[in-house]
Amino acid sequence: MSNKVATREAYGKALLELGRKNPSVVALDADLSGSTKTKVFGKEFPERFFNVGIAEQNLMGIAAGLSLGGKIPFASTFAVFATGRAWEQIRQSICYPGLNVKIVASHAGITVGEDGGSHQSVEDISLMRTIPGMTVIVPADGVETAKAIMAMGEYAGPTYIRVGRAKTELIYDDSYDFRVGKANVLKKGTDATIIACGIMVPEALKAAGELLADGISAGVINMATIKPLDSNAVIDAAKVSGAIVTAEEHSIIGGLGSSVAEIISEFCPVPLVRVGVKDIFGTSGKPDDLMERYGLTAQAIKKAVKEAVAKKPRKV
Amino acid sequence: MALAVDDTKGLVRTACTIRMDIVEMLNKAGSGHTGGSLSAADIVTALYFHKMRHRPSDPKWFERDRFILCKGHAAPVLYAALARSGYFPVDELKTLRQFGSRLQGHPDSKKLPGVEISTGSLGQGLSVACGLALSAKMDEKRWRVYALLGDGELQEGQVWEAAMAAAHYGLDNLTAIIDNNGLQIDGACSEVMCVDSISDKFASFGWDTISIDGHNMEEIIDALDRAEAHKGRPTAIVARTIKGKGCSLFEGKVEYHGTPPSDKELEVALKEIKENF
Ligand SMILES: Cc1ncc(C[n+]2csc(CCOP(=O)(O)OP(=O)(O)O)c2C)c(N)n1
Ligand SMILES: [Mg+2]
Numbered sequence: 001m002s003n004k005v006a007t008r009e010a011y012g013k014a015l016l017e018l019g020r021k022n023p024s025v026v027a028l029d030a031d032l033s034g035s036t037k038t039k040v041f042g043k044e045f046p047e048r049f050f051n052v053g054i055a056e057q058n059l060m061g062i063a064a065g066l067s068l069g070g071k072i073p074f075a076s077t078f079a080v081f082a083t084g085r086a087w088e089q090i091r092q093s094i095c096y097p098g099l100n101v102k103i104v105a106s107h108a109g110i111t112v113g114e115d116g117g118s119h120q121s122v123e124d125i126s127l128m129r130t131i132p133g134m135t136v137i138v139p140a141d142g143v144e145t146a147k148a149i150m151a152m153g154e155y156a157g158p159t160y161i162r163v164g165r166a167k168t169e170l171i172y173d174d175s176y177d178f179r180v181g182k183a184n185v186l187k188k189g190t191d192a193t194i195i196a197c198g199i200m201v202p203e204a205l206k207a208a209g210e211l212l213a214d215g216i217s218a219g220v221i222n223m224a225t226i227k228p229l230d231s232n233a234v235i236d237a238a239k240v241s242g243a244i245v246t247a248e249e250h251s252i253i254g255g256l257g258s259s260v261a262e263i264i265s266e267f268c269p270v271p272l273v274r275v276g277v278k279d280i281f282g283t284s285g286k287p288d289d290l291m292e293r294y295g296l297t298a299q300a301i302k303k304a305v306k307e308a309v310a311k312k313p314r315k316v
Numbered sequence: 317m318a319l320a321v322d323d324t325k326g327l328v329r330t331a332c333t334i335r336m337d338i339v340e341m342l343n344k345a346g347s348g349h350t351g352g353s354l355s356a357a358d359i360v361t362a363l364y365f366h367k368m369r370h371r372p373s374d375p376k377w378f379e380r381d382r383f384i385l386c387k388g389h390a391a392p393v394l395y396a397a398l399a400r401s402g403y404f405p406v407d408e409l410k411t412l413r414q415f416g417s418r419l420q421g422h423p424d425s426k427k428l429p430g431v432e433i434s435t436g437s438l439g440q441g442l443s444v445a446c447g448l449a450l451s452a453k454m455d456e457k458r459w460r461v462y463a464l465l466g467d468g469e470l471q472e473g474q475v476w477e478a479a480m481a482a483a484h485y486g487l488d489n490l491t492a493i494i495d496n497n498g499l500q501i502d503g504a505c506s507e508v509m510c511v512d513s514i515s516d517k518f519a520s521f522g523w524d525t526i527s528i529d530g531h532n533m534e535e536i537i538d539a540l541d542r543a544e545a546h547k548g549r550p551t552a553i554v555a556r557t558i559k560g561k562g563c564s565l566f567e568g569k570v571e572y573h574g575t576p577p578s579d580k581e582l583e584v585a586l587k588e589i590k591e592n593f
Contacts, residue, residue: 026454047454050485058443058477065447068382068433069455073447089474092437093444097425 005142012037014149060089079108080121109249120282126254140201147178183233189219193237206298252276271311337396372402386441387466439472468500483522497559530555
């Protein structure tokens, strides 16, 4: 399937569909509705759409109030502003009182591209994951994004959903059954397991395919829900394959790699190699060139798998 | 709706009871915010015992008016009003700030019925109030939203983001009340970071404004009624108050922002408050 769709596009369409089904759904944006795609919803439901201006803290507070009034607010802006500028508003006014606010942040990660490091959030998963009670979802493609958004109609509680700017490969079709908190095992492997999220999932699949030629059996898990993490899936993978590689378009500090490390080091220690942004800021460039530059490719994952396998204790 | 003289007197007495509750619970807790709880006592009394439509026996009654204590550190005044209204036993006030208590150091809406939203981080409440007022407008509901802010709190930028939005959306079902006691933690607001011309500031953001003596029950009630009558714009009531109002030991003293009354001070305070009863 060479069909490409940006997850933000899928968000815009799914939000509109959910809005048609559920009159309680409202959308908010902070002057980026064309980019985050909430504009699609706003066009059909102007009376249920609030552009609060360039005021991300207020964006989160108003969303909290709308939720208290019985609405299901979806608040969107770029990931760096949503989770950085308004972190404490999300903590105090949304998560601490446990309100049903959905934060869908776009332009996450380095595939933002040309706008450069100021706009490329490599810390958002980490920032959101640390708040008690927050659910964190990183969809792998357009299909999964749509399914996750539709699932939000029935899923109560504060939730962060991370979507991207760039068009990326579709790995799922409509038959896919998304569940919050459930890992999706795409491929089983006996030598190592790649646990990936977001746009690194297609790269992981590519890597696993190529590794077979080198005689390495690598499994692939799409860990779309970073929190609550499907720990059982992580432990099973560690037990069965004995080595783990994580892959994310995010800093290796605090995101998926850290989440997985926390689980395996406590419950089933096996060699682990994390693929991700190595504690540095992003920079301007074309998304594909940046993925190359920051080591977020199938090639980098292949190398990491070989490293992890080499670290496994030798069988006697 | 003008109030009969007897009713006003009754409210003044209720405010005395609330003040006694405040100093007693703070003394028992051994920590907490005295000054800002006492300065807001008359305003909060007017809201809970006269102005607001609410049902203490049914805290989630959907048609109720909503109150948001943006200056969450003044939790004792809210707790006293909730208890005296019948949301929970007055006796529970004694548990303020203790392990296992529903009366957290700052209001926690997950724990205590009657608390609309958890607060404590200054500057965030008015945004939440805007969202609530917006949802009422969408559903053509009659209920109103009241937000009580500190004057020092106005130094938070988010307050002005919310002020801009409230006017933009024409939230005439929202009333903000500013407890203008002139003090914050490190000193007078005018010295720390000047917040003067509060009315002008809100007016320039598109609000109707009313300035009152925040310890005069008739003025408070009149302002709340006028705010409800104003259509098309939100109203800010700038209430001139005295921090620590009710006991000479605390009045206008910045040190009593976050210091509870000692046993001796409690005695004096109760005596002085009773004199106004
Ligand atoms: C965001 C935030 N910063 C700092 C504090 C600490 N703090 C608690 S009360 C206070 C002073 C508040 O002054 P004011 O708003 O005038 O309240 P009042 O005088 O009515 O007590 C401060 C700085 C806080 N609670 N929240
Ligand atoms: Mg003050």
